Amino acid sequence: EAGVTQFPSHSVIEKGQTVTLRCDPISGHDNLYWYRRVMGKEIKFLLHFVKESKQDESGMPNNRFLAERTGGTYSTLKVQPAELEDSGVYFCASSQTFFGELFFGEGSRLTVL
């Protein structure tokens, strides 16, 4: 069975540009999470979907970040416009149940120049 897949694995953009990260969770997993690790810091929670609904978006840094989950399947995280401090690794994770084990993808590394 395929794990959590993320695309792209690495994106390099200039400040002010837009980037969209995609996550495909494990099939059948209703819960989808986005986390981020910026250089020198710990991995931090961004938001949590249950199916297509946002359960908790308390970790979203500001309104330049927009997350969607179409039809409760894959999710996208758009950063527009990107700033230097948005550089980091964005991890997606999914779980079958609300309390279940989180399975992480390999991450999407974002570099904003």
Place this chain on the structure above:
Amino acid sequence: TQLLEQSPQFLSIQEGENLTVYCNSSSVFSSLQWYRQEPGEGPVLLVTVVTGGEVKKLKRLTFQFGDARKDSSLHITAAQPGDTGLYLCADRSRGSNYKLTFGKGTLLTVNP
């Protein structure tokens, strides 16, 4: 806001040596989890501990949870190069909607 401190930050040892890494919390853990992250991969769950004083073993890895549920240790016996990676502790708290709060991790390198 809960803060998780992990030590040491970096550890480089020879194959066959034993090691211990630590995780301390500014507040009581709800549910402590240890993850390992290998280069280019996402974190993978190793173990979950919830009861103070609990000890769990996973092959050569021994996880210990402090009696007061504010600290934990991970001991690896006879380390192997395949143990190389970033070891992360995290709390998964009902009070924070079960989202994970991570420490910065201990980067372990086991040299052959």
